[in-house]
Amino acid sequence: xxxxxxxxxxxxxxxxxxxxxxxxxxxxxxxxxxxxxxxxxxxxxxxxxxxxxxxxxxxxxxxxxxxxxxxxxxxxxxxxxxxxxxxxxxxxxxxxxxxxxxxxxxxxxxxxxxxxx
Amino acid sequence: xxxxxxxxxxxxxxxxxxxxxxxxxxxxxxxxxxxxxxxxxxxxxxxxxxxxxxxxxxxxxxxxxxxxxxxxxxxxxxxxxxxxxxxxxxxxxxxxxxxxxxxxxxxxxxxxxxxxxxxxxxxxxxxxxxxxxxxxxxxxxxxxxxxxxxxxxxxxxxxxxxxxxxxxxxxxxxxxxxxxxxxxxxxxxxxxxxxxxxxxxxxxxxxxxxxxxxxxxxxxxxxxxxxxxxxxxxxxxxxxxxxxxxxxxxxxxxxxxxxxxxxxxxxxxxxxxxxxxxxxxxxxxxxxxxxxxxxxxxxxxxxxxxxxxxxxxxxxxxxxxxxxxxxxxxxxxxxxxxxxxxxxxxxxxxxxxxxxxx
Numbered sequence: 490x491x492x493x494x495x496x497x498x499x500x501x502x503x504x505x506x507x508x509x510x511x512x513x514x515x516x517x518x519x520x521x522x523x524x525x526x527x528x529x530x531x532x533x534x535x536x537x538x539x540x541x542x543x544x545x546x547x548x549x550x551x552x553x554x555x556x557x558x559x560x561x562x563x564x565x566x567x568x569x570x571x572x573x574x575x576x577x578x579x580x581x582x583x584x585x586x587x588x589x590x591x592x593x594x595x596x597x598x599x600x601x602x603x604x605x606x
Numbered sequence: 607x608x609x610x611x612x613x614x615x616x617x618x619x620x621x622x623x624x625x626x627x628x629x630x631x632x633x634x635x636x637x638x639x640x641x642x643x644x645x646x647x648x649x650x651x652x653x654x655x656x657x658x659x660x661x662x663x664x665x666x667x668x669x670x671x672x673x674x675x676x677x678x679x680x681x682x683x684x685x686x687x688x689x690x691x692x693x694x695x696x697x698x699x700x701x702x703x704x705x706x707x708x709x710x711x712x713x714x715x716x717x718x719x720x721x722x723x724x725x726x727x728x729x730x731x732x733x734x735x736x737x738x739x740x741x742x743x744x745x746x747x748x749x750x751x752x753x754x755x756x757x758x759x760x761x762x763x764x765x766x767x768x769x770x771x772x773x774x775x776x777x778x779x780x781x782x783x784x785x786x787x788x789x790x791x792x793x794x795x796x797x798x799x800x801x802x803x804x805x806x807x808x809x810x811x812x813x814x815x816x817x818x819x820x821x822x823x824x825x826x827x828x829x830x831x832x833x834x835x836x837x838x839x840x841x842x843x844x845x846x847x848x849x850x851x852x853x854x855x856x857x858x859x860x861x862x863x864x865x866x867x868x869x870x871x872x873x874x875x876x877x878x879x880x881x882x883x884x885x886x887x888x889x890x891x892x893x894x895x896x897x898x899x900x901x902x903x904x905x906x907x908x909x910x911x912x913x914x915x916x917x918x919x920x921x922x923x924x925x926x927x928x929x930x931x932x933x934x935x936x937x938x939x940x941x942x943x944x945x946x947x948x949x950x951x952x953x954x955x956x957x958x959x960x961x962x963x964x
Contacts, residue, residue, distance in 0.1 A: 534864075548871040553832030554770060557871065572865035584864050585875055 494601045501525075501602060506540065511606065518595060518602060519544060519577065521564050526577040527604050528566060529591035537570035539590060545574065547583055566590070610941050611684040612928045613948035615888045616789065616845045616917035617677065619688050620668035622714045630710035635703060644694040645703065647762075649801065653810045659921050667921055670722035677920050678725050681928050684945070685954065687754055688719060689729045689789055689845070696791030697762035701736035708733050708743055720752045727754035727952075729787045734763060737771060741778045748782035754952055756784050759791030760847070761801070761820045768824075768831030776837045785841040785951060788824065790817055821847030822855050825885060829859060832872040834880040841951060843886045845917055850893045853907040856881060882909060886951050888917035889943060890926040898934045911939050915948045 495509040495518065506519045508530065515530040517540025532539035545565050550557045564577045574583040580592040594605040621627075621644075628640045658664055666672035678686055690711065695704045708731040720726050730747050732740035747753050756779050758767065765771050767788075779786055803823070807813035821844045834840060859877035863870065873880075887908075895901050905914065919925050931940050949956050 545868075548868045550872045553836040553872045554773075555872070574867060582864075584867050586864065 490605055492603045493606050494603050496602055498597050498600050498602050506544075508540065509604070515540075516593060516604065517541075517566075518604070519564075519566075521577070522561065525595040525597060525602065526564065527593040527595040528575075528577060528580065529593075531591070532568045532570065532573060533588040533590060534568065534573050535570060537568050539566055539568045539573075539575070542567045542569040544577070547574070547576075610682070610928075610944045612681055612916060612944050613952070613954075614677070614681075614683055614686045614918045614920070614928070615787070615843060615915050615948060616689050616890065617673065617686045617920050618667075618922060619670070619673065619690055619715070619719060621691050621694060621711070622668065622718075626668075627710050627714060630713045631706055635706040635710075644707075645698055645700075646693070647697045649806070649813075651801075651807060651810050651813065656810055656814065656923055659923055659925055662921050670719045670726065673726075673920070674723050677918065678723060681918075683725055685725055685727055685754075685948070685952070687727045687729055687787065688715060689757060689787060690715070690731065692731075692757070692759040692762070692789065692791040695731060695733065696759035699735065701733050701739060704733040704735050705739040705743070707731075709746075712743070712747060716747075716750065716752075724752065727752050729755040729757040731757050732775070734758060734772075734775075737774045740775050744775070744778040744782065744784065748778075748784060753784070755787040755843070758786050758788045760788045760824055760844075761817070762791040766824060766827035768827030768829070768833055770831075772833075773836065776833060776840055780837045780839045783839070783953065785843060787843050787845060788821070788847075789845045790820070790847070817846065818848045818851045822851055825855060825881065826859060828885075829877045829880045830863075830870050830873070832870065834884045835872050835874060841884055841886070843888060843915065843951065845888045846890060846919060847887070848891065848893060849887050849889070849908065849910070849914060850901075850904050852881075852887065853904060856908070882913060886913050886915050886947065888915050889931065890917040890919045891924045892926055892931070898932045901932055902934050905935060905939065910935075911942050912947060914943050915951060916944045 501507050501520045503520055506517055509516045509518060517528050517530045519526040521544055528540055530538050530540040545567050546559045546561050547563060547565050548557055548559050565574045565583060566577050567574045575590045580589040582589055596603050624639055624643050628636050631639060694707050698704050712730050715728050720728060730753055732743045734740060744756060801807035801813035802816040803819055856878040863877050893901060916928055928944055
């Protein structure tokens, strides 16, 4: 595992996303509510470019009829093709299934954005 | 007689005659019934081509001893769930009337049928038109001997079964350990005019063929509105709605949930898992594909070893004998369908306890 500088930090403003290619892989990098996220641009369901999808926030409840909240601290990415939804940090599906997306550790340092590959 | 004891999830004793029922009703319904008979909804389609088997003595369908000799003793029934008829109550808009009829019918069957043979079990009638009255009737009868289920009518409701309107009923059923028995609410008199999601059926043939559509809609409604997340001990049996549609519904619910989970965030498991844990289906009328192995494949897809139970629908024309389940299903599966799965569902011991002579 090695840290790779991908681009200058100011190229990725708040709410933005950029793509970085390495070999055959394309990685989507997001700055969302002050935090950075990175995921492989490949949905495990049908191979869609998942990082082109909508960044959302999962809804949860305390059960049917219970109060409903939207969790802004754990953004998700919704695939643009079939709307499968994955946690941008952990890569886990919001549904109880085993398939997940590949996510990467990402940080900002010295005016650059770095990904752990 | 089969070597396997049989648990039969759907047996239709006749309604009492009006003159038999009136003494079980309070006023003002006692006088009304004596004067006018049962209230009826009718769709204008001819149901008489369905109805009862013509080879039996129709005059005896209100006689429990006839059911004992013609069904229970003949096939080796261990348990027969009496589901009666929903015609006099399903879809009738007046909740007070329906409440009175339900109480009268329940009292009548408890007095005239259950004491005749302890293999009879009763599915009690409740007024779905009024959840408060329905809960009152469940509370009144739960725990009485031979009360085994609460009857819902599948096809004559204005509100689908996943709606919170029914929560008080589900809570009472769960608390008393009573499963819900969902049966079509149609017969020679249809309980509502529009019998398919596409519009009015023209014939009894068409409406009867379309019956599974109600079960698909009710299953999706209950699962996707979180009924089984809210009531984790609730059990439901879908009667007379077929089985072959289930793989499609399971796959479609799971596929759609992956895309649209945000609209049902209270579901903690995949929709198909709730079906496996909470819903059972009955055999009659069993699908009859030209190639028997096709039925076996469908049974494998839905884990029939655990979720399918036997129903005869006696004495209706589309009655299925317990001895006629396709052999290709194999002995183990057939035994589970005829007996073991229903034992689990109705919380019966797999084997009768041995009683020592006093």
